[in-house]
Amino acid sequence: MHIGFITPEYPHPELGNSGGMGTSIKNLVMAFCKMGHKVSLFVYNQHKTDTFIEDGITFHLIAKKHYKIGGFYFYRKHIEQYINKHSSDVDIIEAPDWTGITAFMSLRKPLVIRFHGSDTYFCHIEGRPQKWKNAFFEKQAVIKAKAFIAPTHFAGKKSIELFKLQYSNVKVICHGLNLEDFNNNSPEEFISKRLLNIGTLIRKKGVFQLVEIFNKIIIAHPTAKLDFIGADSYDVQTGSASTWQLMQEMMSPAAREAITYLGKIPYHQVKEEIQKAHICVFPSLAETLGMVTIESMALQKVVVNTNIGWAQDLIEHGKDGFMHHPDDIDAYVDTISTVFENDALRMKITEAARETIEKRFDINHIAQTNVSFYNKVISL
Numbered sequence: 001m002h003i004g005f006i007t008p009e010y011p012h013p014e015l016g017n018s019g020g021m022g023t024s025i026k027n028l029v030m031a032f033c034k035m036g037h038k039v040s041l042f043v044y045n046q047h048k049t050d051t052f053i054e055d056g057i058t059f060h061l062i063a064k065k066h067y068k069i070g071g072f073y074f075y076r077k078h079i080e081q082y083i084n085k086h087s088s089d090v091d092i093i094e095a096p097d098w099t100g101i102t103a104f105m106s107l108r109k110p111l112v113i114r115f116h117g118s119d120t121y122f123c124h125i126e127g128r129p130q131k132w133k134n135a136f137f138e139k140q141a142v143i144k145a146k147a148f149i150a151p152t153h154f155a156g157k158k159s160i161e162l163f164k165l166q167y168s169n170v171k172v173i174c175h176g177l178n179l180e181d182f183n184n185n186s187p188e189e190f191i192s193k194r195l196l197n198i199g200t201l202i203r204k205k206g207v208f209q210l211v212e213i214f215n216k217i218i219i220a221h222p223t224a225k226l227d228f229i230g231a232d233s234y235d236v237q238t239g240s241a242s243t244w245q246l247m248q249e250m251m252s253p254a255a256r257e258a259i260t261y262l263g264k265i266p267y268h269q270v271k272e273e274i275q276k277a278h279i280c281v282f283p284s285l286a287e288t289l290g291m292v293t294i295e296s297m298a299l300q301k302v303v304v305n306t307n308i309g310w311a312q313d314l315i316e317h318g319k320d321g322f323m324h325h326p327d328d329i330d331a332y333v334d335t336i337s338t339v340f341e342n343d344a345l346r347m348k349i350t351e352a353a354r355e356t357i358e359k360r361f362d363i364n365h366i367a368q369t370n371v372s373f374y375n376k377v378i379s380l
Contacts, residue, residue, distance in 0.1 A: 043059065111144055122154070177361055182295060193224040198273075206306065217337070264284045
């Protein structure tokens, strides 16, 4: 099979920064290639137009174009024309839901949209107003798709509800990991009482709640540390250009001394930082899955996660991790303190976490499930 992906990001030196969506696509693409399938990546909004082949993958870089008027329409038609010209032997195309990039496109191949997290979805979850154009584009995009993939049941049901689609067209397929890349040969080695959070510094990730949590943790555990990894971001609520600046204003004097912001670092270094953590804490208010959660579990870390919707597909509370509502500050503090003080509990949770990932998030099995679904869509 020859599978095409339309995406704004993918982890590669030629393509700039990439987040969880790009990581999940790369994991899938590498598994497809290992299985003998062909893959073409159509990466838009790039600084140049170029084509190259690497590791069996054909990269199509589509340069960002500027128009005096109607760019939202004409750029999409430009991408459409490019893809139709270079996809004669492609069997199926997958695109993300974010901002409806496939709106107005008439692709010659069957289109599957994966619910990585649309603007419609996140605005609803966060309870904030949505720009009319994003709502319009995303609605037009989903109309064009033959079927949909969701990484969790919650993300699938909520997206279908918001776009008023038929749930029978949705297949829930979690993101996966190449487990060979996530082996922790020394899970007993870590920096004691070091907490780690990974993700863009943005309100929806629960970073303000995490500062509140740590303000209390540092009182009970004066040697505790908290490290943040990820890009800084504009804050939609206050208009501040830096969420990190707002976070610092919330920190107690003791917490400020014990918190480090590492910024955005290379992906391989992120795994190294996870291995050095005692506990990974993700009190997110809005996700579709959260790649860092399953990556941390694979590396045998205790994860204290959110308990909202999507997390129910990842963790069984008290067995292979912990879940609390992000606003329940004391629950996070109690759980973190308990794990700090109970090494037997840490070992039990981390061993179970690894077992969960091996059973449910192995990319080889997940890739085959994707291929089976693609074949079903093609036959419709």
